Amino acid sequence: MNLRQKRVSREIFETLTKVLYGEVRDPMLLKIRFTAVQVTKDLQIAKVYFELREQSTFTSDHSSITANQDDIQHRLEGCASFFRSHLSRNIRLRRIPIIKFYHDQSQERGSHIEKLLLSISNSAT
Numbered sequence: 001m002n003l004r005q006k007r008v009s010r011e012i013f014e015t016l017t018k019v020l021y022g023e024v025r026d027p028m029l030l031k032i033r034f035t036a037v038q039v040t041k042d043l044q045i046a047k048v049y050f051e052l053r054e055q056s057t058f059t060s061d062h063s064s065i066t067a068n069q070d071d072i073q074h075r076l077e078g079c080a081s082f083f084r085s086h087l088s089r090n091i092r093l094r095r096i097p098i099i100k101f102y103h104d105q106s107q108e109r110g111s112h113i114e115k116l117l118l119s120i121s122n123s124a125t
Helices: 003-022 062-078 080-090 106-124
Strands: 032-039 045-052 098-103
Touching: 003 032, 003 045, 003 080, 045 062, 062 080, 062 098, 080 098
Parallel strands: 045 098
Antiparallel strands: 032 045
């Protein structure tokens, strides 16, 4: 990722975070946080990664977690033009990138690996 991509990604991340917590009224979307933004080399597409803020309350039932994530992702995709219009007002670019939302699973993978390592260390002792 070159310097321009990093700068644009950072500006998009900051703007989307401000819009999420300052403008969005959907209570389901307030349960998330954006974790990263990656833009393509031509700055045409912005991949926005999100995760659930209250992960621990959903860990008992994996199917409800997936359903909740899918619902939130669907709602975010429905708000993409809203977010994009705010980007056009706050970021000076010739063309505002298309926003695509992805669920960030790095936290979940990390905690799963940590549990596996813990169970291995407990069984070894």
